[in-house]
Amino acid sequence: MAEMIDDELLVEQFSRGDESVFDRFVERYSPDVGALANRLLGWPGEVEDVSQEVFLAAYLGLKRFRRQCSLKSWLFTITINKCRSHRRKQLLRLRTFSRAAERRRLPSASTACENPTDMETFNHVRSAVAALPAKYREPVVLKYLQELPSDEIGQILGISQNALHVRLSRARKHLKGNLNKHIER
Amino acid sequence: MTEDKIKNLLQEADRMAGQPAQARIDLSALRRRAGRRRLASLAGPVAAAAMLMIALGVWSLAIKTPEPTREQEKIVSLETQIKQLQASTDAALSLIHEVLEDERRQSRLDELEAQLASIPDPLETIRKQVDETAFILVYQADRLYRELNETESAVETYKRVIRLFPRNQWAGVARERLSEIENRRI
Numbered sequence: 540m541a542e543m544i545d546d547e548l549l550v551e552q553f554s555r556g557d558e559s560v561f562d563r564f565v566e567r568y569s570p571d572v573g574a575l576a577n578r579l580l581g582w583p584g585e586v587e588d589v590s591q592e593v594f595l596a597a598y599l600g601l602k603r604f605r606r607q608c609s610l611k612s613w614l615f616t617i618t619i620n621k622c623r624s625h626r627r628k629q630l631l632r633l634r635t636f637s638r639a640a641e642r643r644r645l646p647s648a649s650t651a652c653e654n655p656t657d658m659e660t661f662n663h664v665r666s667a668v669a670a671l672p673a674k675y676r677e678p679v680v681l682k683y684l685q686e687l688p689s690d691e692i693g694q695i696l697g698i699s700q701n702a703l704h705v706r707l708s709r710a711r712k713h714l715k716g717n718l719n720k721h722i723e724r
Numbered sequence: 725m726t727e728d729k730i731k732n733l734l735q736e737a738d739r740m741a742g743q744p745a746q747a748r749i750d751l752s753a754l755r756r757r758a759g760r761r762r763l764a765s766l767a768g769p770v771a772a773a774a775m776l777m778i779a780l781g782v783w784s785l786a787i788k789t790p791e792p793t794r795e796q797e798k799i800v801s802l803e804t805q806i807k808q809l810q811a812s813t814d815a816a817l818s819l820i821h822e823v824l825e826d827e828r829r830q831s832r833l834d835e836l837e838a839q840l841a842s843i844p845d846p847l848e849t850i851r852k853q854v855d856e857t858a859f860i861l862v863y864q865a866d867r868l869y870r871e872l873n874e875t876e877s878a879v880e881t882y883k884r885v886i887r888l889f890p891r892n893q894w895a896g897v898a899r900e901r902l903s904e905i906e907n908r909r910i
Contacts, residue, residue: 565749577744586744594749598758664737683731684738714730
């Protein structure tokens with residue numbers, strides 16, 4: 540609740556021309572934006588570029604923020620849109636340079652695991668998520684990794700609750716098909 | 725059950741991937757980019773408006789200088805003929821005006837001449853008066869000589885007529901009378 544009031548105040552101050560509050564805004568939300576972008580772009584994503592784009596869009600659009608949702612949801616919506624555009628651009632680049640595509644197909648973990656088998660499993664899991672179509676990957680990331688409530692996810696993605704459940708169900712089916720041996724273990 | 729397993733697996737994989745490096749958001753660069761974006765968003769409509777203006781300009785120029793068609797050539801020819809007719813009409817009208825003005829002037833001149841003609845010539849009047857005076861003097865002298873036998877007075881009057889009106893016809897009569905009187909005296 541306190542966070543919401545603080546957000547309200549921040550938007551109000553920014554709308555009145557005090558652009559210095561944007562520093563506080565970036566400081567508060569850049570970790571969340573970075574984490575979401577990283578997950579959507581497939582561990583590790585080009586988080587810095589996307590974050591810059593997200594906060595640039597926020598800077599340009601904050602005065603028009605209508606308070607129909609929380610500031611965080613609004614920012615996540617922007618992040619998802621920027622990640623989609625980024626992936627599209629990336630896909631075009633990868634198609635052009637297919638060798639680079641081969642290298643990037645399997646994202647690698649940045650931290651070492653206790654044993655090589657676990658590392659391979661988690662790489663496989665991340666690859667499976669990254670390989671999901673965007674309409675399934677986004678609900679999965681928001682639901683299971685960002686752990687947002689369903690109504691907020693629906694708001695962010697602009698879909699109904701039914702559509703969200705259908706997408707999550709299909710995403711799970713995809714993942715189950717790809718990760719069966721890890722789930723059964 | 726499967727959902728929980730998938731969730732755990734995903735969260736574990738995410739945790740093992742680690743947190744992304746903290747994105748460095750350069751706020752001054754971001755503000756500069758925002759300024760450029762705002763300018764760019766303005767530049768689009770301005771450029772579109774400029775292009776539209778240029779297109780309209782080019783279009784209007786193209787409209788103004790089309791290839792002359794046969795109809796247009798006819799129109800141009802007709803326009804030239806109309807202009808020529810107009811010029812000759814103007815010239816004729818000008819001539820008519822000049823003629824009318826001359827007639828008006830001539831008419832005025834005639835009127836003035838008629839008025840002038842109606843005025844008696846003063847010289848002629850004087851000449852007549854002179855003639856009349858000379859006649860009266862000769863007549864009086866004749867009466868003095870013939871009816872009253874005042875010859876000296878008559879001679880004096882005849883001489884007076886000759887002196888005063890030497891070129892008048894009655895001066896000639898006065899000379900004849902003087903000559904007649906002289907002849908009788910001899």
